[in-house]
Amino acid sequence: QVQLQESGPGLVRPSETLSLTCAVSGYSIRSGLYWGWIRQSPGKGLEWIGSTYYAGSTYHNPSLKSRVTISVDASKNQLSLKLSSVTAADTALYYCVTSYSMTTGSWFDPWGQGALVTVSS
């Protein structure tokens, strides 16, 4: 059973880079599945950020693509998110998620418990 646990700084200053890590347990990140991030804020609701596959393919939300880096560290069985040039609009609860595919017809399950990130000086 896949379990996901996010971690990272809860406060990031404007214009800096937000960095989060997701520890994966109960499943090898090399064994398949797509690993990604979704955020939730009062203003924008639930927003898919992007997802990546261990063997290479990465997908991003076009609205964030130029600022997002999603990567996998198979040696640590963890996923990371970097979001550059943050503003207050990036304040949100960030969830680590899995999906079996990123093609038509997939879904996100399970989700991590979430990590709250506030952007403020």
Place this chain on the structure above:
Amino acid sequence: DIQMTQSPSSLSASVGDRVTITCRASHSIGTYLNWYQQKPGKAPKLLIYSASTLQSGVPSRFSGSGSGTDFTLTISSLQPEDFATYYCQQSSSLPGTFGQGSKVDI
């Protein structure tokens, strides 16, 4: 992006009530529609995928239907643990987009 619109945004109901939530897509998405339940302080949890298939472990009082642009989530007999916010999500095309949520409370 495909826009997902849910109605109502919130509703008040009682234990035992039949509850229906609607989700409308801005473009036809076939049956590529998922439903999630979120309780306060918790992450969303997958309830239904592909419009009508119950995720393992989800009680049979939940059901989903629809295709094209109009979808429905029905709770046949509301239980105390069902008071939550429900979200639809389309998986027809990237980026997968979510509805704004429908909160079910007492």
